[in-house]
Amino acid sequence: MKLSKAFIPTLKEVPADAIIPSHVLMLRTGMVRMLSAGIYSFLPLGYTVVKKVVEIIREEMDAIGGQEFHLPALNPKEIWEETNRVEAFGDTMFHIKNRDYVLAPTHEEIMTYHAKGVVKSYKDMPQIWYQIQTKFRNEPRPKSGVIRGRQFLMKDAYSFDTSWENLDKSYALHDQAYRNIFKRCDLKYFIVGASSGAMGGNRSEEFMVKSEAGEDTVAHCEKCGYAANVEVATSVVEGAPRNENSLELKEISTPNVKSIDELCRFLNINETQCAKSRVYIHNDKPVLVLMLGNDEVNETKLASVLPGALRPGHPDELKEITGADAGSIGPIGFKGRIIADLRLKDANNLYSGANKNDCHLGGIDLKRDVPNLEYFDLRTVQAEETCTRCGSKLDVFKAIELGHIFKLGTRYSEALGATFLDENGKVNPIIMGSYGIGVERVIACYIEQHNDEKGIIWDKTLAPYQLHLMGLNMKKPEVIEASNKIYDDLKAMGYQVLFDDRVDAQAGFKFNDADLLGLPVQIIVGDKNLKENKVEVKIRKSGERFTIEIDRLYDKLKELI
């Protein structure tokens, strides 16, 4: 492609709205332009990269026996009502105004619909069906360029099996395919155990890339490799000590003391002597959640302990339920279910709210004073805590979710009646898995991991072109002739070449554009080197540059690309 003819609108200045490197660079290199919040147009250069990623995904999915579909994004709402997901997605799902259609945010329902009545026998399975297609989600807050958009490309795959054991096999195939895909894309990633959330199912793992722009937080152990989303991660932490003698319950006046920190200062005690109370409304009934000190309630863990409708209580509800405002609530005299974090197991001589404003109770013995108290792991892992597997310290950081694999089970097949007959002629629901990859995220994450102050650093695998040929002074006949000949030769050899043949651009301008676009190898044709029949080659990644005779260039390129 000749740059003089190409639509590759590079920007010299940093766009005001972009913060993270991948977003800045995708705009500056002319890969994308924003149309509206969270909605991006891919320009030719960006779309070329999309096609490369898609092709890698396609090859690896085909390699595990996947069959590619192309489903409609426009779906009848009815089918989503059968699985209750219109309600589950809520405002995140786009609804069409003038017909009862929705824009699909994922495709479990539609794939299951097609399996129903067609995949009827155990002999018809296993099946792996996938597509690479646009998804629509009405994100309340799109951010970070293409990383969180309202419309995005997703590879979504679905497996259909006759048993949980066979699902394990399909799941393992996808796990391997995903490892291959991300490795080929040269991404540093790791795999974490995750919560399956609204997708349902009983097991899921996420493929994560460490990044400050990430929206997930993960705990990771460098030493043994343990990695989990903090939604589900666990660690070894000391519980509150149980003292030999339990003190008597004692009411203490604590005017204007609201937080645990204030309480510790006021009474000159340690936070591990305090039980913090949070009230949730679970299926319309209040539940008191006790945490040690300043530990935060992990609402994902809480939701798995309290399945169903769950939300924090409103301030006015708290007053009505407990007789006190947040900050003075406690377990003694609380009417309703009480659960506590494991760190509080059988602790005594604790301080907590007295369910009376400006009052706390001391000398609380959970064993003595809170009968039938249930303990669960409810806290969020913090950095520097101890790994449950190997005993070393956990690291906690932000990460971007690139892919997610779920063992769904029968949730969709049961809801939609997708059943099969087994060897014994018995009717069973199909056992399903679902597997997603965010295509744009692969690109954005690659750029996050491969850039410098000059621009992107493409590896040959994802680079939109392999070679960046530059004619430095395209008014000089010898440069025109030599660079055009090299361009034609390289194309004839099958290379993908971007040829900066612009007549009016200065050398420095071309160099900077080349470094910005970041194609792996630059070939620089200038009149000085041409006098010795040479050109200059620059490796973008290392910055290494050398001159070489034109005759030897082609052999050298075989080594480099």
Add this chain to the structure above:
RNA sequence: CGGGGCGUGGCUCAGCCCGGUUAGAGCGCCUGGUUCGGGACCAGGAGGUCGGAGGUUCAAAUCCUCUCGCCCCGACCA
């Protein structure tokens, strides 16, 4: 949805607080010329309903009200 910020030629921004020439700069773009291996220079030129609507005023980019859009933090999130 809550908090904060911002909307002025294609891009980055100044002007607004304190209303008053023909609304500015740099980059980019067009024409001509010089330059030509790390984002050149000279001369000339095109391009703006100041996000939109309403209001105050003799007079609004500037003040007021409403509204739309965008960014950041939070909430939410597959």
